[in-house]
Structure formats: C-alpha cells, structure tokens
Amino acid sequence: xxxxxxxxAAPVIFLLLWSAGFGVAxxxxxxxxxxxxxxxxxxxxxxxxxxxxLVLRPPLPKTWRAAGDVALVGFxxxxxxxxxxxxxxxSGVSAGAVSIIVCLQPxxxxxxxxxxxxxxxxxxGWAGLVLGLAGAAVVILARAxxxxxxxxxxxxxxxxxxxxxxxxxxxxxxxxxxxxxxxxLIQYAVGxxxxxxxxxxxxxxxxxxxxxxxxxxAYLVLGNSILAMTLLLAMIRAGAVSRVSALFYLVPPLxxxxxxxxxxxxxxxxxxxxxxxxxxxxxxxxxxx
Numbered sequence: 533x534x535x536x537x538x539x540x541a542a543p544v545i546f547l548l549l550w551s552a553g554f555g556v557a558x559x560x561x562x563x564x565x566x567x568x569x570x571x572x573x574x575x576x577x578x579x580x581x582x583x584x585x586l587v588l589r590p591p592l593p594k595t596w597r598a599a600g601d602v603a604l605v606g607f608x609x610x611x612x613x614x615x616x617x618x619x620x621x622x623s624g625v626s627a628g629a630v631s632i633i634v635c636l637q638p639x640x641x642x643x644x645x646x647x648x649x650x651x652x653x654x655x656x657g658w659a660g661l662v663l664g665l666a667g668a669a670v671v672i673l674a675r676a677x678x679x680x681x682x683x684x685x686x687x688x689x690x691x692x693x694x695x696x697x698x699x700x701x702x703x704x705x706x707x708x709x710x711x712x713x714x715x716x717l718i719q720y721a722v723g724x725x726x727x728x729x730x731x732x733x734x735x736x737x738x739x740x741x742x743x744x745x746x747x748x749x750a751y752l753v754l755g756n757s758i759l760a761m762t763l764l765l766a767m768i769r770a771g772a773v774s775r776v777s778a779l780f781y782l783v784p785p786l787x788x789x790x791x792x793x794x795x796x797x798x799x800x801x802x803x804x805x806x807x808x809x810x811x812x813x814x815x816x817x818x819x820x821x
Contacts, residue, residue: 543779546763551786553756555794558621560748563740566618567731572739574610574724576753581717590711599718601706605699606719609761611726612695616688625685633689637780639665640697664813667785670806703768712762720757785810 560569593599620630638661731737739745767779785807 542763542767546760546767547779547782547786549755549760550764551783552790552794553752553760554783554787555791556748556751556756557618558791559744559794560752561618561621563742563745563748564738565731565735566622567615567727568735568737568739570610570615570618571724571727571731573749573752573757574720574727576749577716577720577757578724580753580758581713581720585713585717588711588713590713592714593710593718598710601702602710602715602718603722605703605765606722607726608695608699608702610719610723613692613699614723615727615730616692616695620682620685620688620692623685623688624682625689630689630692633686634693634696634780634783636665637693637697637700640693641700644697644701660813662813664782664810667806667809667811667813670802670809673802673806700768703765709769712766715765716758716762719761782807782810 557569563569564572593602617630617634642658642661785803788803789807
C-alpha cells in the first residue's frame with residue numbers, strides 16, 4: 533500500500549522542527565529557569581488544544597489502560613527527557629556533551645527492540661547506526677564544545693537519554709492510534725501536572741517577557757510541541773522503531789547548523805563532514821531490509 537504523502541514528508545519536517553528547537557530553547561532559558569519554561573510551554577499547549585478539542589470532539593481512549601499508555605509516554609518524553617535536558621543545560625553542561633549522550637538513543641533502541649518490540653536490526657541497519665553515531669560525534673568534536681562538565685548535569689542528561697528511549701519503545705509496543713489532539717492533550721496535561729509543581733517548589737517563576745521570548749514560546753508550543761511530537765508518534769507507529777530512532781543522529785548536526793543564525797555559533801569545516809556521515813548513516817539505517 534502506498535504511504536500517504538504527509539508520512540513521506542514527516543521525517544524532514546520533524547527533523548527541522550525538532551533540531552531548531554534546541555537553539556530556540558536555549559534562547560528561552562535566557563528568559564526563564566528550565567522548569568518554569570517547560571511548565572509555561574505545556575500550559576500554553578493546553579490553552580491552544582482545549583478549544584480545538586471542544587470543537588472537534590476527538591474520540592477518547594476506549595479504556596483506562598489505553599489512556600495510561602499515552603500518559604506514560606508523555607511522562608517519559610515531556611517530563612523526563614525534556615525536563616532533565618533543560619536542567620542539564622542550566623547546570624552548565626555544554627550542548628555538545630548533551631548531544632553526544634542523547635545520540636546514543638538509536639543504539640539503545642536497536643539493542644532493546646528485538647526483545648521488547650520484536651524488531652531485529654539488519655547488518656546494514658547496524659552499519660548505518662554506527663556511521664550515524666560517528667558523524668554526530670564528529671560534528672560535536674569539531675565545534676570543540678566537549679570540556680570539563682558538571683557531574684550532576686551529566687547524570688541528568690544520561691537519565692534524559694533513558695527517558696526518550698523508554699518512551700519510544702513503549703509507544704511502539706503498547707501505543708495504538710489515537711486522534712492527535714487526544715494524544716497531545718493527555719501527554720501535555722501530564723507534562724504540566726509534573727513540571728508546574730516542581731517549578732513552584734524549586735524556582736522563583738520569574739520570566740523576562742519581551743518580543744524574543746514571545747517568539748520563542750510560539751515556536752516551542754506550535755512547532756516543537758504540537759507538530760513535531762505528533763509527527764514523531766505517527767512515525768513510530770507507522771515504521772520500524774530502530775529506523776525512526778536513527779533520525780536522531782541528524783539532530784545534533786542540524787541543531788548545530790540552526791545555532792549558527794540563532795546563537796552565533798559558527799559551524800567549522802570539519803562539522804560539515806560530520807553532517808555528511810550522519811546523513812549517510814541515517815540513509816543506511818532507514819533502508820528496509
């Protein structure tokens with residue numbers, strides 16, 4: 533059966549939205565503390581989605597178990613992954629160190645997929661995964677951002693890696709197709725329910741509002757939260773989980789590319805070679821056996 537056009541375009545759109553989100557979030561952290569920024573982001577998503585849900589009246593999960601599965605994936609990605617990555621950035625861990633650790637996600641998914649979701653990775657797929665990891669590492673090392681890092685921040689990043697890996701595998705094994713508005717409402721409600729009390733308990737909730745922060749919030753809410761997450765969950769359900777995870781190898785190179793105009797961080801020549809290696813790795817890992 534021919535795949536719909538939107539699903540064929542989904543990897544490119546997802547990569548652009550997700551990768552740019554790192555630089556945009558870094559701008560946001562200049563205006564607010566990490567948990568405050570996340571809580572504000574999730575509440576804003578709910579403000580957008582609740583009226584849409586009232587108009588569309590999308591079907592709800594048929595059982596409490598199905599709703600719980602959606603909520604757990606939301607917790608692992610929205611709270612564990614995003615929350616700990618933001619805390620790691622704020623603690624002083626460089627973007628390079630975070631990217632290298634998070635780039636291990638496709639390898640963890642490939643190792644766990646046979647036992648957890650019954651998907652075996654072909655030799656060509658393994659070659660692509662290793663090549664993608666090498667390319668992403670070249671980009672990060674070329675930008676010379678790996679230095680002495682905050683141990684607490686590194687621990688947070690490692691936990692964030694297991695959050696996104698666990699969310700990906702759980703969605704593939706137990707996730708069923710829900711209306712995107714329904715899935716997003718449940719997951720971002722979970723995100724808000726955890727990050728808002730944590731922000732109230734540990735941060736002063738101060739936000740420096742200006743035009744730049746308004747633009748940052750608009751992007752994080754509409755592009756990074758609603759559209760990118762909808763595409764990610766759709767791709768996981770429609771394709772092999774290891775091939776979808778391989779897309780994450782392109783995130784650090786593309787994030788570095790977006791950081792150039794957003795943050796003034798220039799990509800050195802060696803970085804372009806790393807981007808080419810990561811792209812080749814994703815191409816190999818994404819091919820059907």
